[in-house]
Amino acid sequence: MKLHHKINHGWQRPSDPVSETYQREVDRSVEKSEVKWRRAQKAVERATKAKERAxxxxxxxxxxxxxxxxxxxxxxxxxxxxxxxxxxxxxRTPTHVPPTAVHRTGRQDRLEVGQYRKPRKRKTSKQPVKTRRSS
Structure with missing residues (x-):
């Protein structure tokens, strides 16, 4: 005996109803992808215009x-x-020669040109002090 099983190709499994939260997620994802696609298209247009200008x-x-x-x-x-x-x-070039410094050193009457130096201290001899006593 020959069995013939006929397959119904037009039959589809009934779909589950789509919940509102799932539909919102799908819509949000579609909107994001559309925005990205538009931005990519604008970038391509800018690049082609820049290439043409160059x-x-x-x-x-x-x-x-x-x-x-x-x-x-x-x-x-x-x-x-x-x-x-x-x-x-x-x-920048100077028009006059700057004067040199003139210092008076101590009580001397002569003038010395140049940098001031302190006069040397005279060494006093260390001798015993002698005193006179009158007797």
């Missing part, structure tokens, strides 16, 4: 007149800086 700048070559104007401006700047350095050198 390519345009690289394609622009400076003209000979622009190069000549830049060189002239650089030359003028160097001349002005040289003048400024010369003025600074003139401002």
């Amino acid at each position: 390519e345009r700048r690289a394609a622009e070559k400076p003209t000979p007149t622009l190069l000549a104007a830049q060189e002239a401006a650089r030359r003028l700047l160097l001349q002005r800086l040289d003048e400024l350095r010369q003025i600074e050198v003139l401002m």
